[in-house]
Amino acid sequence: MIVLKKLLVATDFKPASEAALTYGRMLARTFGASLHVLHVVENFFLRSTPSDPHALVAARTRTLNDLLSGVRRDTTVHVAVTVSDDVGDAIVSYARANTIDAILVGTQGRTGWRAYSRAASPSASSAPRRARCSPFTIQNTNSLAPQTRRARRP
Amino acid sequence: MIVLKKILVATDFSEPSEAALAYGREFARTFGAQLIVANVVDDVLTRVYGADGFVMMDPDLQRQVEAAARRQLDVVLDDEDRGALGAEGVILTSNVPASALVAYARERGVDVIVMGTHGRGGVAHLVMGSVAERVVRTAPCPVLTVRHPEHEFIRPDALVAVTQA
Numbered sequence: 080m081i082v083l084k085k086l087l088v089a090t091d092f093k094p095a096s097e098a099a100l101t102y103g104r105m106l107a108r109t110f111g112a113s114l115h116v117l118h119v120v121e122n123f124f125l126r127s128t129p130s131d132p133h134a135l136v137a138a139r140t141r142t143l144n145d146l147l148s149g150v151r152r153d154t155t156v157h158v159a160v161t162v163s164d165d166v167g168d169a170i171v172s173y174a175r176a177n178t179i180d181a182i183l184v185g186t187q188g189r190t191g192w193r194a195y196s197r198a199a200s201p202s203a204s205s206a207p208r209r210a211r212c213s214p215f216t217i218q219n220t221n222s223l224a225p226q227t228r229r230a231r232r233p
Numbered sequence: 234m235i236v237l238k239k240i241l242v243a244t245d246f247s248e249p250s251e252a253a254l255a256y257g258r259e260f261a262r263t264f265g266a267q268l269i270v271a272n273v274v275d276d277v278l279t280r281v282y283g284a285d286g287f288v289m290m291d292p293d294l295q296r297q298v299e300a301a302a303r304r305q306l307d308v309v310l311d312d313e314d315r316g317a318l319g320a321e322g323v324i325l326t327s328n329v330p331a332s333a334l335v336a337y338a339r340e341r342g343v344d345v346i347v348m349g350t351h352g353r354g355g356v357a358h359l360v361m362g363s364v365a366e367r368v369v370r371t372a373p374c375p376v377l378t379v380r381h382p383e384h385e386f387i388r389p390d391a392l393v394a395v396t397q398a
Contacts (some may be wrong), residue, residue, distance in 0.1 A: 080257060081256060081259045102235060102375060105235045109264070110263070186370065
């Protein structure tokens with residue numbers, strides 16, 4: 080018997096994340112699970128920023144709440160915005176702290192050198208590999224957002 | 234509206250693959266989808282072995298490898314899988330498992346791929362890579378990557394009961 084009671088969608092508001100959220104909502108409804116939606120804001124400590132970091136966190140929280148207003152009708156939703164230098168680590172920490180059963184992450188579907196150069200930086204894509212507390216993750220939700228696919232160069 | 238009609242579980246018969254199959258079954262049951270379980274075997278005739286470039290020339294060997302994988306698949310899939318879930322076992326032959334799985338998923342119009350991952354990190358991950366990760370990056374559909382089931386069978390109620398005792 081597999082128990083899916085808490086699902087976590089990590090979002091950066093990009094189309095791939097929107098697709099992950101759509102998928103998460105469907106799974107939450109099907110399995111009667113609650114949906115946790117997490118956004119990780121880059122840590123601006125000791126860096127020059129165009130605006131107040133606290134205002135930025137508040138703005139992202141508002142955006143997230145607006146985004147989820149429709150979802151709340153049929154699903155229990157928990158919204159969280161956290162500040163971290165390491166997005167993957169922040170997602171995994173949140174999942175551990177909240178005993179999440181599944182993490183859903185949208186990915187850009189990078190391949191080849193772009194994937195390896197990206198792997199050097201802390202990203203949400205590394206969360207599945209590091210998330211020991213979650214039994215599975217859903218990635219590559221690009222197929223749910225076909226408009227985001229870029230045309231391949233000839 | 235998201236529809237899941239075909240669920241492909243990729244297996245190498247390891248422990249994480251068993252966990253992936255458990256999820257595949259559950260999803261197939263929940264969504265009324267068909268379960269397809271695929272194993273990728275080496276293409277021994279085109280693979281070069283060792284530093285001297287040793288190549289297998291016995292065509293029977295390929296058949297034996299595929300037959301052995303088929304027997305393992307028959308053990309993994311039970312009658313309930315075949316009956317209620319319309320489960321189908323598939324042997325793919327390739328030296329690049331990720332590409333074979335992605336091509337098969339595209340060809341069959343699979344809605345979601347479920348596969349186990351060993352979760353290697355650091356140098357091991359950089360050197361050896363990960364079949365699951367390559368599938369995630371190139372698949373035409375969502376991919377569920379299942380880790381070792383350390384969390385799977387622990388139900389919160391059971392945990393509370395143990396703590397209280």
